Each structure stands twice: as C-alpha cells, then as structure tokens.
Amino acid sequence: MDVSANKDPRAGRGDAYVVGVDFGTLSARALVVRVSDGAEAGTAVAEYAHGVIDRELRGRELPPDWALQDPGDYTEALGVVVPAAVRDAGIDPAQVIGVATDFTASTCMPVLADSGSGSAGTPLCQIPDLAARPHAYPKLWKHHAAQPQADRINAAAHERHEKWINRYGGKISSEWQFAKALQVLEEDLEIYQRADRWIEAADWIIWQLCGTETRNACTAGYKGIFQDGQYPSRDYLAALDPRFASFAADKLAHPISPLGGLAGRVTPAAAALTGLPEGIAVAVGNVDAHVTVPAAGSCAPGTMVAIMGTSTCHVMNGTELAEVPGMCGVVDGGIVAGLWGYEAGQSGVGDIFAWFTRNGVPGEFADEARRRGVPLPQLLDEKAAAQPPGAHGLIALDWENGNRSVLVDAGLAGVIVGLTLATTAPEIYRALLEATAFGTRLIIETFKASGVPVTELVVAGGLVKSPSIMQIYADVTGCPLSVIGSEQGPALGSAIHAAVAAGAYPDVPAAASAMGRVNRDVYRPDAARADVYDELYAEYVRLHDYFGRGANEVMYRLRAIRDRALEGGSR
C-alpha cells in the first residue's frame, strides 16, 4: 500500500520516523518505527548494568522484599539503544521526528527539583553523600517492603470513607507511590526531607530528555491516587503521619499531562546522549502495559487487551466511570485521553507455568524433549493440547503468586483438586493453563457485571507464542482472540505516542489505527469445548469464592504456620 498519498507535509509522514523506548525490569529496548504505517525499521536492546538491586547495595545487605534500581542505568541504556536502533534501521537520524518512552510502574524515586542548567531532577542517590543510602534509590515496582505502610493507607482510607479507594478495587498496593514514599519518611527522614520531588521513573526519564518536569495521567492516576483532579487530601495524609500531610502538595503536585501530549523537546544534552536531532518532540511518559493498547490498535471502548507474560495485565478503555470490584484501578485518561482507562491483573500466569515446569515435571518429559529437540515448555504445550477438555478431571486455582484481581489478595495460594493415581504431569500442566484462563474469564465477567462491557479480547505479551494456551483462552472465555501484530508491543506503543506528540496524528486512537497492529480473531472458541469449560468454570468460581472470600481462610493460616515454622525451626 502506498501511503504517500496520505502524507502530512507538516509532520513528514512517509519518510518520517519515531523512536519508542521501552524500559523494562532488566533492560531497555528502542524501536524505530515509520510514522505513516507503523512499519518497524530497527531495534536495539541493552541490559541495565546493575539490574535489580535486591540483595546488597554497595556492600551492605538489603532487607527482604527490597528491590531498587540505579537511575544511571536508565540514561546509560538510553544512550546505547537509541543510536543502535537508528543504525539498525539504516535511516538518517534527521528523519526522526519524535521520541517517547514507557516504563515499569510504579518505579519511583526522590529527586531534586533542579532543572535547566544541565541537571534535570537529580536523583538523591547521585548526590555523593547520599549514594550509600538505600532510600535514596528508585524503588522498583516489585519492591514489596512497604506493605505495613500500604496496610495503614488502606485502613485509613476505609475508615475515612475516602471515595477514591473504590477506584482501586478497595486497595492501594504496597507497590505504588504513596506506600513507598511513606516508607522513606518513616525509615530515613533526611532522605524524605531532602527530596524536592517524588517522581515516577516514567516521568523522570522524560525530564532527562526534554529538561522539563511533567507528570503523566497514567502513573498519576494508577499509581499516585490522582482522581477527580486531585491527590488525597492533606487531612487524610496527616492521618497517616503528621509529617506526611504536605507530601502531595510538596513533592507530587504538578499539572498532569495527557498521554500522547508534548512534554517538551529534545535538549542539547539529550541529543548528544541519544544521537537524536535536538528539538524534536518528546512525548509525555507512559507505562509498558497501558501503551500496548494503541500498539495493538485496540483503543476502542470494550476491547480488552491482555498482556500475558509472567503475569497478566488487563487494560481497556470505557466510556463511563464504573467501580469494578477488585480491579487495579480506573483512571480518567489513564490509557487514552478522553476515556476511562480500566486496569486489572493476574499476579501469576507464565510464572506459574514456569514454576510447574521446573518443579513438577518428571525427568521422562525432559528426556523426551531432548530427544525430539524441542524445549520442555513446548513439549508440555503439545501434550496439553492433545487432551480433550475436562479429561484430566482436575480443577486448579491460579493463586501460586496470590490474586491481584478480583480478590486483591497476595496472601492466597494455589490449589489443585481432583488428583488421582492416574493423574500425569501434563494433565496438571493443562489444569494450570486453564486455571489462568478461568481467572481471566472471571475478570471479564466481573467487568461485565459492573456495567463495563467487554466485547473483544486482544492478547499481547510472550505467551501469545503458545497456540495451545491461546486456544484454551478462546475456549474458556468464549471470545474470539485477536493477537497483537508486533513482537515489541510496548516500544511500538511508545512510538505511536511519539508520533502524536510530534503532531503527525491528531490523537492516539488515530495514530493507533494507522500504526498499531493486530491480527483479528486468530483463535476462535469451539462450541463443544466451550460447553465443557462452562461447567469447569462454574467449579472454578465455586472454589475461588470458598477459598478467596472468607468461607475457609486456610491459606492465611497455612502462611502463618509456615512463617512461624521458618522462624522457629522446630523439627
């Protein structure tokens, strides 16, 4: 297709390119994308030098559940992957009209307010006398040491009937901005006090590119409790700790920028770092999961995008505000400006399959995989696919890593029911695949029951490569499954935002229509299999409610017994 007829001379469609950079947990990846049609021209990836800092920092051991990063790794990676991707694309850097990024979230950090004279939001950990202080570093999304703070945040919110709490399924996570900041205040007051600003890495990296502080609507809403134009009130924050009363006003408050908006323009310093032209558009920051929605061309309300990897994130636009029990959050403009962005999630998906593959599969299958020269997970997928639905006689709950939606309970654990002396490992494997599909269906049905219709399911993430998992999801949900057409969903989504910020498209949905990629209805449900799964799903829901809604709190008690056993060590 010749897209040159559509060329917009102002933005240079056709020969114009944009760069999207996806900052993941361990690495950053840049993707060079043609503005006119989303063609992926070049890519490059670089691992962070320090990775996840969760054991020790500068020779001192970190407590359990900590997870930090070094922000120098982010800028260093930026300086590597952008020029490399542009080289890989074989284009002239001058053809690049915009850049955008997405990040893990909530990954947040204390910084100075400096800006302009070469320093832009200097992280406290880059100040020499603070470099040995753990709380001076960015807390990675999976830093879980602020659970006591999160517990108090939730208790106070419910006690005071804060209306925003129900926008988050009734629970603020220990992974988010407030819990992590409160932990800093309580455990290292000096760091808290010396921080001019408390900022998402998603916004901090933009500051590095354009020299200007911005706050994006996505992280502000999902991670920063920004609702109806405001942060939680001073009174509420004072109830948590009097010293915390001005946290939002002092360290967060800043106009919120819509996604796809122009944050600023590439500074001379950033141009030198990345090889990009000085002065090109820098889009407002964004989050990896949410930015995948336009990458899959799926901005329409009712189209749920499931990003399926070690865990699954479900993101979807809706036209109306509804409070869906147990969702992660609903945010005005949280995915696309002008629509309500809904997010839900499953905390263990690919992680569960990998755990079982490592810990529950006897050697004969590894031997068979070796003989046939296929990876073990592929062999298990094949053996799972060969089973008629229901033939294993099993039902499982997919809570090996807790439950994020709809129960929002990290204390839950996995269950397998129906084992017999004839049960085999590939049968349990299939039951676990199905359990995660039932979890997705329950999320979809909870949305529907709350007045948020889900009309289509689009899948992205690493698990799309498994046809048997995909077919099970189609059969279990009864929805045809569309599949994202890019292997670099987040980076493509960022590139789409760059194109919008550069003015090549009027808005993100328009850019997504032209640049996003989705293969429609790749997996269609089979009516006979779907009937069997309707029956099994009813069993899943019954067990889900029994173990998850208080009828038998055995999992909490087992956890308490376990913790005592591991402390005391009576044997």
Place this chain on the structure above:
Amino acid sequence: MDVSANKDPRAGRGDAYVVGVDFGTLSARALVVRVSDGAEAGTAVAEYAHGVIDRELRGRELPPDWALQDPGDYTEALGVVVPAAVRDAGIDPAQVIGVATDFTASTCMPVLADSGSGSAGTPLCQIPDLAARPHAYPKLWKHHAAQPQADRINAAAHERHEKWINRYGGKISSEWQFAKALQVLEEDLEIYQRADRWIEAADWIIWQLCGTETRNACTAGYKGIFQDGQYPSRDYLAALDPRFASFAADKLAHPISPLGGLAGRVTPAAAALTGLPEGIAVAVGNVDAHVTVPAAGSCAPGTMVAIMGTSTCHVMNGTELAEVPGMCGVVDGGIVAGLWGYEAGQSGVGDIFAWFTRNGVPGEFADEARRRGVPLPQLLDEKAAAQPPGAHGLIALDWENGNRSVLVDAGLAGVIVGLTLATTAPEIYRALLEATAFGTRLIIETFKASGVPVTELVVAGGLVKSPSIMQIYADVTGCPLSVIGSEQGPALGSAIHAAVAAGAYPDVPAAASAMGRVNRDVYRPDAARADVYDELYAEYVRLHDYFGRGANEVMYRLRAIRDRALEGGSR
C-alpha cells in the same frame, strides 16, 4: 531365654515348628516358625504364574475394572513355597506340627461341592467347558466391576433398615462377596446356577489342604455380611433379585469356624503337594491384615494395628460392639475369638507416594539420587524429614485413590492447597506423607468418639522401613508408635494360628504373646511438632468435611465431566 521349661510335650514346643503361608496379590510366601518363641527359621516366596488377570482371559479382552485370578496358581505356589521354606529352615518336615494360611480378601469364587475323592471344591474355571468364561474365575479383591450391584445392595439395605448395614459404616463394598456374586448371577446365570458354593479363596485353600469345607469368622463377617449368627435374610436378597433369594442359604451357609480353630488335617494329597506330614493340623482360614494383629503381639483391646503399604488397613480388637461411622466393619471374633474385631482403612497410602514419586518429581532429584546411590524414595524421605513441620505451607487430602474410611467413597479425589511459586517437589511429598497421617488420625479419633478407645498404635507393613514417615505418624497422631518385629507379619500371624490349631497354645492371644514380635515405642511424638500438627490437622478436617461431606461435590462433577470427555473425545 530358655523356653524348654515351658515345653508342652503334647504339642512338641521347643523343637516343634509351624508353617504359615501368606497368599498376596501377586505371590505366596511361606514362613517356618518355631512354636516355642516365634523364631523365624526359613522362608520362601513364589509368584503366581498368571498374576492378576485384568486385561484378557484366554485371548478375550476383559471389561474395565475386572480383576481375576487363576486358582491353579494358588495350589501351584503352595507346592513350591512350603517345601522350599522347610528346606530353607533346615528342619526335618516331621518337626512341623501345623499349617495355616492367610489370603487377600474378598477374593471369592464359584466352586462345586465335591469333596473327598481327590477333588475338593473344584473351581468352575477348572471345568473344561467353563474355562473360557470369565465369571467362572475367582474375582480378586480389587475387581471393581460390581459397583452397580454394590450400589443396589446398599440402597436396598438402607431402604429396608437392615440393621447389619451400620456394622459396615453404612456401606457394603463392591469388593465383597455379595456384590461379586450378584454380578455373576446377572451377567452369567449359568455359572451362578452351576456353582454349588460361593467361597472365599481364604477358605478354599484350606479345603485343598484338609479336604473339608470350612468358613472362617473373619471373611464371613467382614466380607460376607455374617452378623449376629446369620446372613442377610431371604427377603432382603429377593429384593435385590428374586433369583438371588436363596444365595446365602444355598451357596454360603455353613457353620462358621473361629479363628485359630482346627479346620482339619493335612490330606494325603496335600501332604504329597507340600511335603508336610499327613495328618498335621490345618487352621481355619484367615485374612492377611487381620492375621497381622497376633503377629505383632497386639491382640489387646485398644491396640490398633496399622498395616501400612500401598494402602493401609487398621485392625483392632474391642470388648464392646460399637458402630463407628465409616469403618469397614465390626465382626464378632473377626480378629480374635471372643472379641469384637474392628477394621478401617485408607485406600491410598504408599500408592500415593509412589504415584507422586513417578509423576511429580523433577529429574534433578532422580539425578541426585543416582549420584548418591540411594533410591529416589529414600532421597525424598530424607528431604521430607529435613523440613520443619508446617514450613511448606501446604495441606493435602489423601484421596488420590478415594477414601475408604471414614467417608467410604471411592469417588473422592486428591487435593493440594497452599501452593506458591516457591513450593518444591519434596515439600509436596511431605504434605502427602502428612495427609495420610492425618487420615489415620481421623480414623483413630472417629473410633474414640464412637466409644472405641485407641490406646496404642502398632505399625506393620512395608512403610515401617521409612523412619521419616514413622516419625510424622507419631507427631501427627500424638501416639508413640510401636513397630512389628517381623518383616513377614502375615505369614508369622498365620504360623501363630497354626500353632493354636495344633494345640500348642490354648488360644491366639496366648500364642501371640509367645510368638508375636513388637518393638515398643520406637517413635515418640515430639511435643512442639505435635502442636504444629494439631493446627494442620484442624485444617485437614475442615477440608475433609468440605469436600467429603457434601458441601461441595466438585469431585463427583469433575469425574462425570472426565468420563464424558474420555467417551466423547471433543477436543
């Protein structure tokens, strides 16, 4: 200790020996035992030529759930193991004063009433024109194809309020005499009609030895519904099928002999077969589990003997009749004449461990076992023993092979609760060991709650070789564990009965005191571990009741879905 002072010249204690023969599922074992003190002098074992006939008979495929044997194998094995054991003992066969046997049960068959002239209870399958008819063969204990008949037996019993039904925990098993005989009647009437007698293999083998039909109190009671001096009434049997009305009167009825009684004397033919002296005492038949009680010197009321192997059988004497919910049976003189013999059981124990070892343990452990030169089960035992109780955070239900006591429900299935991404195979293994221990504790507590005190636990069977399993049982039950002192429990128990039948002792308890072997209190419960297990046991009971007593009949529904899936094969 010099026992010659106690020598009874009439019975030849001291230099006198007896032979016990244990007929198992796949083989028969003979043990030559000194009458004075139970010293085991020699042993020999022989496998049955036809083993378990469960796939095809004479080239014709058998239906699912069938399990037959060839009675020629029993006599052939008898003719091998007895002479071999006597040779192994290095004694003169003339020193043998008695012989006794124990058998699997209910293993029962249709036979002619011939006796005397060389033929003694000829099995119908040995009549040439019937040799191709499956129903002419002994139905092994684990023949499960008579479940429809068992269901009707139970329904009619409850409908008619037959008082004997509560002596069997409310359920007659498809494994027992009546269900199997009714199946013959309904599926091959000619065989049913040509059978003069319907007899346990336990009694049939005695007929071969002494030429006389006898019926022992144990199988008559536990497997033949013989209670309060009678079989089920003609009216009741007619309600099952009018043609079945005279079943008990025609094919079963015969005086019942007490255990340890004299069935008769070795015939010339049997002497020729076995090399034993003609005319020595043959004891009344018995069952492998029940005969283990005297072998462990544990005839005292309140001492429960658990025979732990692939499954577990619990047998115990009591002074009073009580109806314990879900027990397998209570029989007057069923273990020892003059006491009420109680039996309960767990249908999967060692079988569950073996299933998991084969199907749930990744190759790394098999590799480690190989490197260290230990069997994999032993490695898993060691790794299980190294875990503090409760540290795995798991609780399991031990129903992979259904539940025999106290729920009496073959349709139940296994459950594991509490899995996390950190759960390892040795942790699940330990949870399964514990689950079977909780099952034993629940049986003990059900006996206690029904007014049948259990004051001591004695363990026999293959699993006594695992110290970690034994310690878990001690900690879970809170009882010191005594262990049988013989590796040939059933054969020793039979030998004890032979000594009584020969008149060497006045009764079985007296013989058991002299000849039985038990090591007292080998495993003692640890108070701290027992406290943890009290908590975990409460969780076990809660899940047991939820899944087993009707609150959630998910297991039946999963089974129905499975059966449909395997029939229909929609995939």
